[in-house]
Amino acid sequence: MARPARIGVTGMGTMGAALSLNIAETGVDVALHNRTATRAHEVASGAGALAARLHPTDTLEAFVAALDTPRVVVMMVPAGAAVRATVAALRPLLAAGDILVDAGNADFRDTQAAVASLEGSGIAYLGLGVSGGEEGARHGPSLMAGGDRAAWEQVRDVFEAIAARHRGDPCAAWLGPDGAGHFVKTVHNGIEYADMELIAEVYGLMRHGQGRAPAEIGGVFARWNGGPLQSYLVEVTAEVLRATDPATGAPAVDMIVDSAGQKGTGRWTAIEALRLGRPASTVEAAVGARAWSSLRSARAAGAAALPAADVPAPALDDATLAEALLAARIVAYGQGVSILEGASAEHGWGTDLARVAEIWRAGCIIRSALLDDIARALREGLPEGQLHLAPAFAEAMARGLPALRRVVAEAALAGLPVPGFSAALAVAETMRRARTTADLIQAQRDYFGRHGFERVDADGRHHGPWAG
Numbered sequence: 001m002a003r004p005a006r007i008g009v010t011g012m013g014t015m016g017a018a019l020s021l022n023i024a025e026t027g028v029d030v031a032l033h034n035r036t037a038t039r040a041h042e043v044a045s046g047a048g049a050l051a052a053r054l055h056p057t058d059t060l061e062a063f064v065a066a067l068d069t070p071r072v073v074v075m076m077v078p079a080g081a082a083v084r085a086t087v088a089a090l091r092p093l094l095a096a097g098d099i100l101v102d103a104g105n106a107d108f109r110d111t112q113a114a115v116a117s118l119e120g121s122g123i124a125y126l127g128l129g130v131s132g133g134e135e136g137a138r139h140g141p142s143l144m145a146g147g148d149r150a151a152w153e154q155v156r157d158v159f160e161a162i163a164a165r166h167r168g169d170p171c172a173a174w175l176g177p178d179g180a181g182h183f184v185k186t187v188h189n190g191i192e193y194a195d196m197e198l199i200a201e202v203y204g205l206m207r208h209g210q211g212r213a214p215a216e217i218g219g220v221f222a223r224w225n226g227g228p229l230q231s232y233l234v235e236v237t238a239e240v241l242r243a244t245d246p247a248t249g250a251p252a253v254d255m256i257v258d259s260a261g262q263k264g265t266g267r268w269t270a271i272e273a274l275r276l277g278r279p280a281s282t283v284e285a286a287v288g289a290r291a292w293s294s295l296r297s298a299r300a301a302g303a304a305a306l307p308a309a310d311v312p313a314p315a316l317d318d319a320t321l322a323e324a325l326l327a328a329r330i331v332a333y334g335q336g337v338s339i340l341e342g343a344s345a346e347h348g349w350g351t352d353l354a355r356v357a358e359i360w361r362a363g364c365i366i367r368s369a370l371l372d373d374i375a376r377a378l379r380e381g382l383p384e385g386q387l388h389l390a391p392a393f394a395e396a397m398a399r400g401l402p403a404l405r406r407v408v409a410e411a412a413l414a415g416l417p418v419p420g421f422s423a424a425l426a427v428a429e430t431m432r433r434a435r436t437t438a439d440l441i442q443a444q445r446d447y448f449g450r451h452g453f454e455r456v457d458a459d460g461r462h463h464g465p466w467a468g
């Protein structure tokens with residue numbers, strides 16, 4: 001009989017296969033399982049020298065039997081019903097002391113429910129956010145763990161060994177009980193949505209507004225990647241904009257239908273942000289933009305009904321766009337940090353926010369030069385809890401705010417939508433005003449609802465001199 005495997009992975013899709021190969025490469029034996037059993041064998045037989053450490057199985061029973069005790073089972077299947085079905089099928093096969101890990105993109109509330117459903121069974125549950133796409137899963141992802149802390153300590157060595165490293169520091173951490181890890185992954189994806197949208201809006205201003213060619217714009221992004229905007233997403237953008245479609249010779253981006261997909265994490269971030277009273281308007285703008293992008297025939301009808309006649313090209317140089325992008329990014333990350341802080345307080349997770357930023361510095365999709373400064377600023381403590389007020393960002397915000405105003409104003413005059421930049425500008429402007437217009441809102445509320453208000457010159461609750 002083959003030696004028992006230290007860990008098992010069920011779900012041999014893109015991510016499960018890549019993660020299994022990564023684990024095997026660290027010298028650990030991995031049992032493989034997939035709903036369609038042949039796939040587990042295909043992964044093992046295609047693994048070359050790593051095949052010796054991969055143990056494909058045909059049934060869930062054989063899979064569990066192939067594991068050393070305590071058994072560690074990683075599920076890499078779609079979130080929701082598939083995870084629930086897998087947990088239900090595994091539960092009778094597992095015993096107290098075993099560890100179940102959901103490494104998919106689960107809604108953190110589902111993870112909380114899974115933890116609750118296993119209470120009393122002695123089976124520990126970990127919700128593990130995995131970022132970095134297939135490449136990351138294969139060669140070094142960022143890993144955001146939540147759930148049973150003692151269980152994490154038992155498997156930590158395996159996950160730290162496969163994680164990406166930032167100057168030697170593994171990008172893997174336990175961030176709190178129950179759904180904390182999956183929540184952090186959700187917010188990671190929310191920030192990813194916002195950042196992608198901001199980058200796409202810059203592209204839109206240059207392409208649709210200024211009529212520049214994709215390859216030229218790609219060159220600008222490539223240059224920016226050597227400075228404060230350095231990031232995986234800017235690097236990816238530079239590359240895709242310079243790619244040519246082999247079939248037609250046209251820019252590859254021009255051959256792609258302009259309708260963006262989404263699986264839920266951006267939307268969940270926006271929903272949870274609103275629930276927590278920590279609005280993530282930059283993320284919401286990105287979710288909205290993706291939703292509108294799918295309304296293709298309605299947009300075509302709109303283009304015919306409301307043509308943009310005589311609009312000027314946006315008078316924006318690349319330096320202004322770069323400054324605005326950096327400032328908007330700081331705002332978007334700041335909103336992400338605020339949601340994480342709010343959720344951690346609400347759920348009692350005690351999430352170390354600086355550690356979150358530290359494990360995002362490598363392996364994950366939002367890795368960027370900015371995150372090193374963000375991690376440091378979070379370790380030092382944010383003034384008034386505001387990322388954009390941290391000394392490290394003072395200069396970028398001072399230069400970026402006028403640039404943001406220019407970008408939004410020029411886009412408006414050119415008839416180009418910039419929901420992400422508009423949202424970022426609204427946040428930045430609001431948060432630099434000592435007095436807002438909420439005095440009038442309070443007056444209105446008191447007028448029609450007798451809600452009362454606080455006065456600037458006296459304690460207590462007051463009503464206005466109106467009859468309503």
Ligand SMILES: NC(=O)c1ccc[n+]([C@@H]2O[C@H](COP(=O)([O-])OP(=O)(O)OC[C@H]3O[C@@H](n4cnc5c(N)ncnc54)[C@H](OP(=O)(O)O)[C@@H]3O)[C@@H](O)[C@H]2O)c1
Pocket residue numbers: 011012013014015016034035036039076077078079081082083085086103104105106130131132133134263
């Ligand atoms: N792709 C990415 O870049 C990425 C990045 C981070 C996180 N994730 C998350 O990782 C998870 C897996 O994603 P993926 O891209 O690897 O998916 P995928 O390639 O579509 O693979 C899905 C896997 O789940 C199995 N499966 C589907 N429904 C099932 C069910 N009801 N019961 C049991 N097994 C079922 C499939 O088995 P069959 O072969 O039998 O169909 C397949 O092995 C998802 O939660 C995803 O959101 C993905």
